Amino acid sequence: MDEGANEAAAPEVPTATGRVVDRLAEAVEEIAGISDYRNAYKKQFCNLSRRIKLLAPMFEELKESNDPISKPAVGVLEKLNRALDSAKDLLRLGSEGSKIFLVLERDRIMEMFQVVTFQLEQALDKIPFDEIDISDEVKEQVELVHSQFKRAKERIDATDTELHTDLLSIYSMSADAKVDSTILQSLAEKLQLMTISDLKQESIALHEMVVSSGGDPGKIIEKMVMLLKKVKDFVQTQQSEMGTPTNPRVLPSHGTTKTPIIPDDFRCPISLELMGDPVIVSTGQTYERGYIKKWLEAGHNTCPKTQQKLSSTSLTPNYVLRSLIMRWCEENGMEPPKRPAQTGKPPSDCSASEHAKVVDLLHKLSSQNLEDQRSAAGELRLLAKRNADNRVCIAEAGAIPVLVSLLVTHDIRTQEHAVTALLNLSIFEENKGKIIVSGAVPGIVHVLKRGSMEARENAAATLFSLSVVDRNKVIIGESGAIPPLVLLLSEGSQRGKKDAATALFNLCIYQGNKGKAVRAGVIQTLMGLLTDPEASMMDEALAIMAILSSHPEGKAAITAAEAxxxxxxxxxxxxxxxxxxxxxxxxxxxxxxxxxxxxxxxxxxxxxxxxxxxxxxxxxxxxxxxxxxxxxxxxxxxxxxxxxxxxxxxxxxxxxxxxxxxxxxxxxxxxxx
Missing domain, CATH: 1.20.930 (Transcription Elongation Factor S-II; Chain A)
Known part of the structure; x- marks a missing residue:
């Protein structure tokens, strides 16, 4: 019986051994495939990669061997595998990471080298050569690698220190500060950022790096992108003056060959290039379609600029910005960047004439002319009320963020139109999420507190429409919407009271909002409605009281009100x-x-x-x-x-x-x- 048990258990160790040896061989193979290391640490990265590749013969011989490996030896190989995984991450950072990031994070990168070197040295030191089946030649090679790691003391060259100092000085400057052109020239050469292709690659790598950084991503990306813009503007200007424009579409402008500086809002935050097909993601940020699609296809679920998690991967064309970019190109003698033919079509649910009308209204809505804003908001309100196709068309044209910005306007009629347009747009299910991620709720609550009675009532109706989605109940409840809804339930018109009641009922389905409503005095208001001789709000009042009675605070308040x-x-x-x-x-x-x-x-x-x-x-x-x-x-x-x-x-x-x-x-x- 004991023999049978031992026989059954025996395969476990070889299986575990086989797995760890396969992983070790794969790790070395992956490391061998990493190349093109950034010049700031090229020597260190190449040395690390070369030493690790010398371990490959040991893993090949272990794979071919039929001799079992003891459990302690398997444990040592597992430790070596973890060290190789750390080394692989560091080498990928050196190959694919942002050049600017690598230089600015000098101390952190060197600490990573030291940690990886220590891990590898410790793992190699514990290998029980007497218990594994490898040749003497391979054993000598592994011992040589071990001694190299033991002696390895990575240092930063003097040129790297100078590069770090120059970069750090610009990094610390304000966005509008002027930088000495000789320093920018030196940085561009040392970092090998002399072509638009290099600059694009650096911009994409920078965004990839920031996602995994341990610091404050928002601040880091803002500073580093500012720094890269300065280098890019310098390179672009230099090449234009030398007669080698970086953009072959640039046309002569007013007798000068100097390329105008592209406004920051017109650049894609990923590529830093002038956008030809700007699209809005769920956080409200705008990117060039091609670059944000690559970002999403790479498996990222965050906004590159803000690092917020994306609630959806849908991309909404930003027609307003596209039009502003075209106008800027005309004024500066530049040919507008082209975009894929299919993105120039109006949305599938929108006719060409309706699409053109909506884009024209958005131009007016984005203008500084108050009359244009007011009339455009009013027309969009009516269009959104008319049918579902219009709601799709208006949202896809990028109207929602613009309407949200008008919720805090001091013009009463514009504010009424804006909140009512959002109400009408929210009827279409997919627009609810777009309205929420555009940051509309605080603006709607602002209208609910300080708007005209019509605006307040429509704000309440909008909150009801949005709160149909369960996760929105939490967002709206935390925004401070409940007290002004209770106030509207008390002092609104008949329609306003019903809008407030339906919104409160929906919000209080979420347990966390019930206490907020009770503390806002809703039970006293409900009692007033229940004892009103006209009894016009009896149905709504009882429905809300029923849902609040399940909450301890609600039960106590109902008892206290002698209901x-x-x-x-x-x-x-x-x-x-x-x-x-x-x-x-x-x-x-x-x-x-x-x-x-x-x-x-x-x-x-x-x-x-x-x-x-x-x-x-x-x-x-x-x-x-x-x-x-x-x-x-x-x-x-x-x-x-x-x-x-x-x-x-x-x-x-x-x-x-x-x-x-x-x-x-x-x-x-x-x-x-």
């Missing part, structure tokens, strides 16, 4: 739906610290009969709630009867005790006599 008589009245004479909600509130009230008090009051008010009637003819939910209440009332009555019986028994026992005590006293007195 029980009103709820009993609804159970007796309300509509089936209102009876259902009133019963739901009572079920929660009769399941807490004051349940005995509430059940006693229901009993005193003779609620058994109305509840039996609900069980017979109410809504499905109403029947369930009425049955729950009846069950609790019957249990309460049984407890009351049991307590009464126990009290009577205790009283009888007490009286009997007195009688017995009296008899004992009499008997004792008679005996004494």
């Amino acid at each position: 029980l008589p009103v709820l009993i009245k609804v159970i007796r004479s309300g509509s089936p739906r209102n009876k259902e909600n009133a019963a739901a509130v009572l079920v929660h009230l009769c399941n807490g610290e004051q349940q005995q008090q509430h059940l006693a009051e229901l009993q005193e008010q003779g609620m058994m009969e109305p509840l039996f009637a609900m069980v017979e003819s109410g809504t499905d939910r109403g029947k369930r709630k009425a049955a729950q209440l009846l069950e609790r009332m019957n249990r309460f009555l049984d407890q009351q009867k049991e307590a009464h019986v126990q009290a009577k028994a205790q009283t009888r026992a007490w009286i009997q005790g007195l009688v017995d005590e009296s008899r004992d006293t009499t008997a004792s007195a008679s005996t004494d006599t």
Whole structure:
């Protein structure tokens, strides 16, 4: 039996050995395939790669060997595998990383060299050569590599120190500071950033690097992109003056060959090139379509510029920016950059004439002329109201971020148009996410607090529309929207109250928003609506109270507001739906610290009969709630009867005790006599 167990267990070690040896061989093969190291640390990277490649014969011989390897030896090989993985990451950084990043992070890079060298030296030191099947020649080669790692002390050359100092000085400057052209010339040469192709590659590598950096990505990318722009502008200007334009599409302008400096907003944050097909991602940032598509296809799910996680990978054409770039090119004598033919088509759900109209309206909406803004916002509002195709067309044209920016305008009519246009756009399901990621919620809440009554009511309706998506309930609740919604529920017009009520109901489906609504005083407002003689908001008020009664704060506030008589009245004479909600509130009230008090009051008010009637003819939910209440009332009555019986028994026992005590006293007195 023991022999059988040993026989069954034996394959585990060779299997584990085979896996680790295969991984070691693959790691060395991958490292051998990494090349073209950045010049700042070329010597260090090449030395590290060369030494590791010398280990390949050991792994090849181990793969061919049939001799088993002990578990301790497998553990050492696992340690060596982890060290090679660290080395592979460092070498990839040296090959694919940003040149600027590598120089500026000099101390960090050198520390990584030291750590990797130490890991490899330690792992090689522990290899039990007596327990593994390799030739003497290979053993000598591995021992040589081990001694090289042991002696390795990486240093930064004087030229690297000078390069680091020059880069750091520019990195520390403000964005508008002027840099000595001789320093820029030196940096461009040392970093080998002398062509537009080199600069593009560096820009893409910089964004890749920032994603995995341990510092503050936002600040790092802003500074490094600023630095790269300075180098790029210098190189571009120099090549233009030398008669070798970096962009063959540049046309002569007013008799001069100097290329105008491209405005930052017109450059793609990834390539730093003038954008020909600008598109908006879900964070609201704009990129050249080709470069952001490559970024997404590489497996990234973040915005390169802000590092925010993308809620979707959809790309929305930025027609407004595209038009501004074309106008700038005309004014500066440049041929506009071309874009793929298919992206010039209007959206599939939008006719060419509608598309052209929307783009024209967006131009007006983006202008500084107040009348143009107001009229354009009003027309977009009407277009978005008309049909679903228009909602798609307007959103794809990039209108949402522009409308969001107008939510804080001081012009009342423009603000009304903007928030109502967003309301109409939000009807289309896919637009809800675009509105949220554009940062619209704070602006909508601003309108809800300070806008005209019409704007406030439409802001409430917009929040309701957006809150249909569950994750948006959290965002809206945390934005401070609930207190102004409660205020609108109290003082709005009939339509405004209904908009506020539907928004509050939807938001309070999320448990985290219920306490916010109670603390904003919603229960007092609901009581006012429930006791209003016109009863025009009875349905909405009871629905909200029912959903809040499940929250401890809501239950306490409803009790404090003495809502029980009103709820009993609804159970007796309300509509089936209102009876259902009133019963739901009572079920929660009769399941807490004051349940005995509430059940006693229901009993005193003779609620058994109305509840039996609900069980017979109410809504499905109403029947369930009425049955729950009846069950609790019957249990309460049984407890009351049991307590009464126990009290009577205790009283009888007490009286009997007195009688017995009296008899004992009499008997004792008679005996004494």
